Amino acid sequence: MITLSDVRDAAERLRGVAHRTPVLRSRTLDALVGAEVFIKCENFQRVGAFKFRGAYNACSRLSREQLDRGIAAYSSGNHAQAVALAARELGSSAVILMPEDTPASKVAAAEGYGAEVRTYDRYTGDRVALGAALAAERGVTLIPPYEHPHVMAGQGTAALELIEEVGELDALVVPVGGGGLMAGSATAAKALQPTIRMVGVEPEDGDDTRRSLAAGERVSVPVPRTIADGQAAAIPGELTFAVNRRLVDEIALVNDHHIRDAMGFAFERMRIVVEPSGATGIAALLAGRTRITGRVGVIVSGGNIDTARFNEVLSR
C-alpha cells in the first residue's frame, strides 16, 4: 500500500524536473456537463504524458551503482519515453523492449532520449517474462509501467498538484489502464478529501477494472479493441487493484465514438491536443457516462499523437 506521504515524497523528487502542468477551464464544457470542471493537463507533461512522473520517481530511488548498471522497461507507449528520459536525467542508461510493430516514430522518440530499443514479437512473446530476462541478462533494474509502489506514488503527484491548486473537489475523473494513475491519484485525493468521489474511466471493450471491482477480485477480459491504446489492459495490476478496490467509487465506460468526440472537442474548444486514452475523462463527462455535479477534476493523461494519426482517428 502507498500513502499520501509517498506521493508527497515523489512530488519533492519531481520538483524542478517534471512540469507542474497547468489546469485549464472551459466554460463551454462546464455548460455542457452542468459542473465546474478543472482539467489537469498531463498532455503538457515532459514526454507528453503523466508517465514521466512515476518513471522518474522510481528511477530516482535507485542507488548510484544501480543507475550505473542501467534501467530496463517494456512498453510500446508513453512509459518507454518516460523511462528513457528519466534514465538520461539521472545519468543512467535505458534499454526498452518494444513490440516489433511499434511505429517508427515511437522507437525514434525513445532513441532520441538516448535509450537502446530491443524488439519482440507481440503475438508470441510475453513482455513481462522477456523484460525480466533482459534485465537479468544485463544486470539492470526493470521499472514496470504500473506494478511498483514508486511508480504509483509518482503518478499520484498530478492529482496532488491539482487539489493544491484548485482546492476541494467533489469528484476526480481519471483514465484507468493498468491502474497506476488511478492508484496514485486516489491515494492522494482520498487522503486529502475523504468524501471525494473517485471516478475511473475505461473503454467499454476493456472494462477489466469495472468487472474486477464488481467481482471483488481481479478479472481478465479479452484483449480490448479500442483506439485508447494506453488503456488496452486486459486485467488490473495486482498492486494497483489492491489500492483501487478500496478507493475507487465508480467506473464509467466510453466507446470509440465518445473518445473521438472528446478529442475533437478538446481540439476545437479547448485548443489542446489529447491522445485517445487521454481524452476518456472528457469523453465520460460529455457523453453523460457519469453523473457528476459540483466541482470536478479531470486528468487528461497524455497528448502523444501525430497530426496524421489524429486526422485518421477523427475522420473514421
Add this chain to the structure above:
Amino acid sequence: MITLSDVRDAAERLRGVAHRTPVLRSRTLDALVGAEVFIKCENFQRVGAFKFRGAYNACSRLSREQLDRGIAAYSSGNHAQAVALAARELGSSAVILMPEDTPASKVAAAEGYGAEVRTYDRYTGDRVALGAALAAERGVTLIPPYEHPHVMAGQGTAALELIEEVGELDALVVPVGGGGLMAGSATAAKALQPTIRMVGVEPEDGDDTRRSLAAGERVSVPVPRTIADGQAAAIPGELTFAVNRRLVDEIALVNDHHIRDAMGFAFERMRIVVEPSGATGIAALLAGRTRITGRVGVIVSGGNIDTARFNEVLSR
C-alpha cells in the same frame, strides 16, 4: 499614446473575466532555437484569442446608457467573437458586420454569444465605412479591432502577465496584423524593461509594418495572400503605428511553409492547437528568421481553427 498605466488599468478590469493564460515551456523548442523560450498561450484565452482582452477593456469603459444602446464591430475573425462575448458579459448587445463569405462556423460562434450578424460583400464594400454607417443608424458604439487606445491597452495585458510571471526577458516576439497586440505589448514591456527587444512577426507577403518602419511612415502593400488570415492587414493602423514606430526593434518575416511547420511543431511537440496567425512567433524562431538568444517570450495569439481546416492547412 497609451502608457503602462493604461495597460495596468485594463488588467484590473479583466481580472476574473479574462483567463490568466498559462505560460508553457518546451525543452525541444529551447534546444532547437538555442534560447529559453516562454510561450504565452493566448489560444487558451476566452474566445480562443487575445482579442477578448482589448474588446472587453474597451466595452467595459462604455457608460450604462451606451451599453444599453449596444455595440457594433466589423470583423471576419476573432474580434467578432470577442466583441460579441464582451457585450454579453456586460449586459449589452452586439451587432457584427461580417463578409458574406465568412465560414458558417464563425457566424454561428458570434450568434452563439448572442450577437446579431449582418453581412456585406467584401469585394465591393468598405468595412470601416459600413461599420460607421451601421453604428450611426443604430445609435450604437463601434469598437474597432485595433485603432482604439482601450483596445491596444487591453491587448497589452498578455505581455504584462507574461513578464510578471517569468521575470526579465531579453526579447518578446509578437505577431503583427493591424498592430494592436504589438502596440499594447511593447508599451507594457518597454516600460517594465527598457532594454527588452521587441520583435514583430509578419507574413512575407504582408510586410506593411516592416516597410512602414523602414520608411518612417505608414506604407501600404497589396492585400496579402497568406494562410495567416489574422495578419492580412495591408497597412498599419494610425494609432498602432504611432506606438510601434517608437517601440518595435525588428520585424521578422515568415512564409506559409514556416507557419505550417510551426503549427505542426506546436501540435506534436507542445500539444497545443494554434491557428496560422497564432503560430508566426514560433515560426520565426524555428525558421531562424530572428536572431534571438537568452530569455525570449513569444505570444501565441490564437487557436481558432477547426480540425478539418487544420488538416487542410497541414496537408498542403
